[in-house]
Amino acid sequence: MRWPLDRFAFGGDYNPEQWPEDVWAEDIRLMRQAGVSMVSVGIFSWAEVEPRPNEFDFGWFDRVMDNLANADIAACLATMTASPPPWLARLHPETLPQKADGTRLWPGARQAYCPSSPIYRDHAARLVDQVASRYHDHPALALWHINNEYGCHTRACYCDVSAEDFRGWLENRYQDITTLNEAWSTKFWSQRYDSFEEILPPRSAPTFANPTQQLDFARFSSDALLECFKREKEVIRRHSDAPVTTNHVPLAKTLDLYAWGKEVDVVSYDSYPDPFDKKAHILAGLSYDVIRSTRNGQPWMLMEQAPSAVNWRECNAVKAPGQMRLWSWQAIAHGADAVLYFQWRQSQGGAEKFHSGMVPHAGPDSRTFREVAALGAELQQYSEILGTQPDNEVALILDWDSWWALELDSHPSTALTQTGALLSHYTPLFEANIGCDVVHPDADLSKYKLVVVPNLYLVKDAANLTNYVRSGGHLLMSFFSGIVDGNDRVHLGGYPAPFREMLGIKIPEFRPLQDEITVEVLGSAATGTLWSEEIEPETAAVKGSFDFGPALTRNEFGSGVAWYLGTRLDEEAMRSLMNEVTAGAAVSPVLSGLPEGVQATRRGDFVILLNHTTNEVEVRKA
């Protein structure tokens, strides 16, 4: 078996080591009953297969793999490196990560390793070599699952080992210390470095640490984890050419997923919308569009979702009857070819025992298992969808560099978040059933009718976006975009300097808001929050106003049109604005005239309809 399968990958994390072997037979029986076609195995097996350094025991795991093969269930086989056994920390305490304030993080949970640690990396590589050499031609093997949820808990490490690695990364980036000093603006606050040896991670400091030091440390931390990934992949490739993947946690700021997307063969995602949140499906939709876009629309794997409740929020809601089916289909609607869960059998002990399982504590005679099995059966009828991709007309701009820089401290307002900005612009598109891709600002934009730039604070080079508009594209940009360069140094000359010509405006001053403000937009009264600013139109037409000046402008530039919005509009006003903008760009929805709360997406020739309300609705074919 090899990914992609000829049917939906359906199943979940399978951790048989948590159960006596006499349960395994029932596992296989129930998996077949539930239509399971793939499971993820071995994710937390390190301590069981290598109970002490360099002493391996794969016998039990061979039986697991054989059971799967015999049952025609594919294995998404983990490299087993996600959480080192306690013996590693005992022998090498310097492999434990450290927080910015110096707090050491100890074993007892998971992911207690410094990503830069050569000792951790060597031990991981040795284990991967064992796993890959042993199972590379096992009939169950479908693809390799490298590590697990990189950076979920240990997002960055500030220890001396990481400091050394950070210095090497910086030396590689800047070559000489003068260039770094210039990039980091170290003439401010007497921070000039005389050599790379003086540099440290942005550990606890008396006040705001150097922003570019923080920004580069975010870049480095993503790269340090990516180095771990690449090292494992390299070992795998010595033995196997099966596809590799690794699974990412929801809308994670930690990892630059564009860079990661280049390194995997298929991208995987763990999705945990909160059933208490009435708009959770919109945020989920956004996150699916992000993850799909990191591999240019290629079908992706929903590697984890909860069969019902999770256990790590303060209060953990169960999924209502039908909600798990709906949300599974939503992932498919946004391009997934796999629907997997964490985890197969709900744990009896440990920190996630109250996280739901496909087979819950109550056993298979339960609503959860019945809904899982029903979905498994249902999916078998829809294999035609596999491999199809959406073809969207709208691009939403997202850049991890800009995200990291945007959310640094010492800004005009600390209330701005990248996710908030994205969601504010994504929601009206989602509700209008207009499909979106999420792209890097330097991506090829030629296929898009509309480019939406919610908040692109950091811009290395404005040419790509500017050329897009000049050549006839339509673009909507919101506030606090185009402010700094790649080193977090301000583009001088009136904000947003690199986009001023395209937008036809100049902004001498920001006016962040504590309270909401009244604003007139496209002829209607609305409210703005978070932000306002002084906008001086140069060539742009004013389309909305604060009481003190323009709030929304529209500029014809080259053959295209560039809109600019200087506040966070309320949802209704944002809907009106997006209607106007998409209409002007001749963007068309997948379907129009659908009842409120009904989502429509297109994959190839298929249109998928999802009813996110709790009422029945009727939709007739036009």
Added chain:
Amino acid sequence: MRWPLDRFAFGGDYNPEQWPEDVWAEDIRLMRQAGVSMVSVGIFSWAEVEPRPNEFDFGWFDRVMDNLANADIAACLATMTASPPPWLARLHPETLPQKADGTRLWPGARQAYCPSSPIYRDHAARLVDQVASRYHDHPALALWHINNEYGCHTRACYCDVSAEDFRGWLENRYQDITTLNEAWSTKFWSQRYDSFEEILPPRSAPTFANPTQQLDFARFSSDALLECFKREKEVIRRHSDAPVTTNHVPLAKTLDLYAWGKEVDVVSYDSYPDPFDKKAHILAGLSYDVIRSTRNGQPWMLMEQAPSAVNWRECNAVKAPGQMRLWSWQAIAHGADAVLYFQWRQSQGGAEKFHSGMVPHAGPDSRTFREVAALGAELQQYSEILGTQPDNEVALILDWDSWWALELDSHPSTALTQTGALLSHYTPLFEANIGCDVVHPDADLSKYKLVVVPNLYLVKDAANLTNYVRSGGHLLMSFFSGIVDGNDRVHLGGYPAPFREMLGIKIPEFRPLQDEITVEVLGSAATGTLWSEEIEPETAAVKGSFDFGPALTRNEFGSGVAWYLGTRLDEEAMRSLMNEVTAGAAVSPVLSGLPEGVQATRRGDFVILLNHTTNEVEVRKA
């Protein structure tokens, strides 16, 4: 003099070292004026009697003891070990405790010692030997007060010395590492230990630490402090057979008081209800019933209460006129034979100078001293009460193991607390003047007409409770009970598996609540908060419902009756339910028909009536 005295023990902590000796004579004069019969002495005298290592100066303390004896005032004599002098930390910094994040706790306050430190324990033992050998036959000596408020501030220590001690404790508990691995579910998240040497306290980790590691560390921490106690007691017993006690802080989760109750001759309690809290007397009543029950109803000592305000809350209320008398009598009503205060004379300096004293800063010509003296006189008329005990028909179940496990992280809802659950069930009993004992789930329940189980998350063995009902007992159990075994591993097969037969129900799924929910109970509309769940009745009758299913059930089992409640009811509904349940169990109040806010308790032949309102009320003898 020996405890128990032939009169009420009345007095307080007496710290004459804080004052020049010429104040001591006035102390004795005022004590006699106030009816003081007992004082606690020496609690924080270590640094004064051992100013440098192994150099002792007891001369001044001899004079204190002699003064007391001459005035016929009994001494509750402390072992003086509660707070080591600064020289210990200077000579042995490794005796300082450490928090989970590695923060060292330094001298400057009190209790700055690692409970597992052999150095601290040895120094303490040497001091106790000095004290006990010197005063064992002093005429003032009534009983020994070992240490003080164990675990009040330093509840657990995570240092390397504690880690070593924890490993020893674990090795003793589990014998071999395989058993520990099974108990701790270490196959989850690759946590398998290869030897005891690898184990650490649950220090700061990247995410939730292993729950059983946390649970065992709570057990160990209680035991480590108990070891300190036992070591001191053992030294005392070489010299004296006078009774020993130690005083506990209010409703402390830290110490398993059942285990501690076995080691003392009389149990002591420090009670600090907040006068700003209109229901403080109910929480106080609960805590008194807990403390009394740890010695099976034997009269206990109210070792500390505030004459008026305390100083350690954010805002510290004074007691209204009469409130101190009322609350002192409440302790007696719940079984106390001693009414003592912290402290005799309000300190002039230090961290508790704004904690009220029996002799306040303003001197004896003050409301506080007058109320103290009036109570001292009053108590002299009631010596007949001494030694009597209540005889209650209702048992409330509390188990520290379950408390510790219940409040661990990664649960369906983090809003559940053991105290909240107890109080919700205790309040209607208190208001109905139905006396309660608080008992361990494995205690002899045969004398009780009703057993109330507010929230028994962890159950090692369900047989005792089940047999109680089977043999004709009545029982009321609330949600999230019977979930895990002694190792925090789920009892499989539908919650609450060990009680399913007794309750006649099965619960496949919890539904914790963010907001309140409407629920119908015994025919009336009510509200539920915190929790709901899917309850499938098997043999039980439904007595209340959520809109989606049963909320309250009643099951006849054997010769008895078992009620089950799946939410936290509002106070009025809880009152109705408890009326129904107690009526069904033929439980009778101490007195019925009393005005609202009037409490009645029974001790032997005495009925004590307390008016907790601010109005005068009239109660006529029936």
Added chain:
Amino acid sequence: MRWPLDRFAFGGDYNPEQWPEDVWAEDIRLMRQAGVSMVSVGIFSWAEVEPRPNEFDFGWFDRVMDNLANADIAACLATMTASPPPWLARLHPETLPQKADGTRLWPGARQAYCPSSPIYRDHAARLVDQVASRYHDHPALALWHINNEYGCHTRACYCDVSAEDFRGWLENRYQDITTLNEAWSTKFWSQRYDSFEEILPPRSAPTFANPTQQLDFARFSSDALLECFKREKEVIRRHSDAPVTTNHVPLAKTLDLYAWGKEVDVVSYDSYPDPFDKKAHILAGLSYDVIRSTRNGQPWMLMEQAPSAVNWRECNAVKAPGQMRLWSWQAIAHGADAVLYFQWRQSQGGAEKFHSGMVPHAGPDSRTFREVAALGAELQQYSEILGTQPDNEVALILDWDSWWALELDSHPSTALTQTGALLSHYTPLFEANIGCDVVHPDADLSKYKLVVVPNLYLVKDAANLTNYVRSGGHLLMSFFSGIVDGNDRVHLGGYPAPFREMLGIKIPEFRPLQDEITVEVLGSAATGTLWSEEIEPETAAVKGSFDFGPALTRNEFGSGVAWYLGTRLDEEAMRSLMNEVTAGAAVSPVLSGLPEGVQATRRGDFVILLNHTTNEVEVRKA
């Protein structure tokens, strides 16, 4: 050029090292255009002038100084020691400060040095020697700016080096350990020290650390920074007799500004009122009166203010048109002879790039620069004001010792703050246009008609205030005054013992408030918050009452009058009370009958009127 100049010092922090030299010429041109007469230079230049230990490069700085001299712009020349370069931390990590919990504070921001570090002090002294010897006779030099914002971020250090320094400071203060033990009340909680060697800073402890240890550590921390200052001044004095100053952050609790005022030649202040705060000008007025008073009314320097927004609040408001002019004039109205900004040119990079500059990112064609230049021109017409001082009739009492002690933990209420108490009493005086000085309780009070004591918790000697009243002065004192002596030990015998005779009252008990309370004051209903207390009048007349007793008293004592207030009154009641009290003391406002929101102050023969409202108002000369 020498301070004081013959014109207003107008300008700001000038950091040319952040810009290429070709920008410098434009700087000078724009400075002249804006009427700039003085700039602060070199504040963060250490790393640029000493790029590696003992290797100096002043060439570029020579050019900066020459440019200024050539343009007739005075230099407020910094000693450049405010933030050591990274090489210092690398060579000497023990110079890095440490928090109470042991967290090390690392380079990357600013002020990352332990104030007690002899290594830091030596390096600083060597640098100052270089700077002072090089520029002592430079024609641009007007005065020396020693360091910068001492204690702004690193307010205290708890490291071993600081501990050693603290012990030396204590030994100097107390001479012998017995005296310290008495002062620190160490017989409480077994804290007796056997030698100074045992003493540590008040590091993290299991509970409240010894209050006098905390108080002495606050005193020591102010002194440790003052030692840094004195060391630099001493080096300067070897080369130059030009005046010295250092700039203080707003209403800083950290530094005893009376002690600092004695060491500078002119006092400087950094003022950052929040434009979102509608009463920011009142708090600013108070802070200006504080700073002026630390040099007995001598004209002071507004060393920093924001041209518009700052960047370090959570949400940073811009100044409305005209607001910067208004607030600049307010500083002059309260005695400033300098109006300077942080900073000349808004930074392109670094942690303060979003802090406004006189020349903003948008360049000189901007509202901010235009308003700056207009003010620069305007001030040139008002040189006659320079050197004049106010002559106020009211003194507000403030003592840093008392401030430190007041805000320690373990008090009746933690909601009391010194600033809150000051502001509550200052506001009605400000609104009535009655000028205030802020004075130490032991200052000469003979010139004042009224002394206001908002909250003088710690009183070493009550004689000065008592004699003031006895000799005919009027005084208003509010609650929780006169409670402890200089060692935070309670004055016994009924609060406030040292003032009881003067006030004619006795207070046996405090009653801090959680909620507001109704109180009748001078015949009207009002509300009290934070505090109430039992006041027993002895010779005083009752002028206001809680429902349980007196709230406000007035006592004729000697030839004077002493009022006492036992709660925090609402603003309107406080206004009535202050009217009554000032009328009784025959205090007169600068002007009366002004429209609401119009402030009037007097400096010498000048009356300055400021309209703090957004409306136009008309004021006619009487």
